Amino acid sequence: MLFRQAIDEFLLYLQIEKNYSLNTVDSYAYDLRCFENFLSQHGYSVQLNDITKTHV
Template structure:
């Protein structure tokens, strides 16, 4: 089976049977078509059973190197390829999983950004001077968040 035909089948499957969101379906399709384009541009076979791990690794290298994509974007593309390969195995379009053993690059952990004491004082001054309908509520909520370390979701549960 040709890769483009299998991609079409997979997109229909996740759209209709799995009922994935429009954005998810669009993203998966984009990622898989990018892989198909990569294979075609580099003279590789687009027959599903002839795709190798080496080609997937070269694709990842291409994404990181030539396209300068972030690790998170590359991880999503790897996830799309893995889901696609799993589907192809279940449907028996594929004899061997070409994504088996492919690991995602490590992503940087984003640390939370905190307000400085000066910024916090400015916020409190503004909230204390505000004359809107909800100004007292807003002031109390922000002071509670800032002084107790309460999470936003925990505050919402209190209301």
């Protein structure tokens, strides 16, 4: 699964299941997409299973 797909599913979970505010969901989205950009810019895989604690 791509990291982007996992982000989208997680954000949907926050909205529907957890009923988080739109501002909270937007903040999570921004941070996660920044991390995804970091991975891409540094040549790391954006496959969810390839991301390790070291990357974080």
